[in-house]
Amino acid sequence: MTPRLRTALVLLLAALALAAPASGLVVENADLTPAEVNLLFAMREYTLTYNEYADRLPGWVTGPFADETVNLYVTSPDGVLVMGITFHDKKVIQFDAKGCPDPIVTVTTDVATVEAVMVSDRPFDTFRAAMQNGTATIEGNNLLGMLRTGMVLFGFRVMDILGM
Template identity: 80%
Template sequence: MTPPLRAVFALLLVALTLVTAAGGLVVDNADLTPAEVKLLFAMREYTLTYNEYADRLPGWVTGPFEDEKVNLYVTSPDGVLVIGITFHDRKIVQFDAKGCPDPIVTVTTDSGTVEGVMVSDRPFDTFRAAMRNGTVTIEGNNLLGVLRSGMVRFGLWTMDVLRL
């Protein structure tokens, strides 16, 4: 094996190791419009930042969905993009542009709100404001999902009442 070929091979092994160590974030595409692809990949990039800080978020926010699947319905002028999000240990490990079967909850919002959260200096507060003004809704799909999403809504309401 020549030295340049060995270097390329070594870099490939390092890259594969880093992907595995990072949790192997996967994005599974369906037939998407260019705007939907752009949003999906922006969310993927933002997820890397989210995952770094997930352990710092309140447990009542991330805990109820730490090992669950959630469907995110994002409305736009192009229609509705359904993104299945799989969490493991409070971190996002997979996006699926076809949605997840049997998600615990469904979150509905618009593309502007998703983009606003991603570019915000205070994304948690931006998300809270979107919940308050109704541009983000969370709906449980089964009894456990109803209870867990209710816990999150109650926590956000309590923060608002206490002005935290």
């Protein structure tokens, strides 16, 4: 082996050793607390469950946002974590820890509500209860978002009136 090749090999191995994480997952966004990182990855994992469940949700809930982006603001004692969610054909296709530019709506809630929805056997009902008790809100960010949000909120009211 020539000295030049040996030097190149040593530099390559050193670069790989320095680049490889010592213990598992590395998150580069230093602004996230460990609790927020855990919540972020739990939400990403829950996306698989949501996508299986999405077809069972009422069309008036999923339809207005079927091919849109939504920002989820999750409040905690540490601050506010913004998560961008991109939907296509009622399914979550992208999850962004930094939020989405120009989302159609913003959903605001707290960590406890997000966790309750994720572990619930009836996540739609759990979210609806959070809307009723004020721990979750939906706000349209533009005219189309306001109209679509109004349609969803109207549907929730009808369900309440009918006792569903």
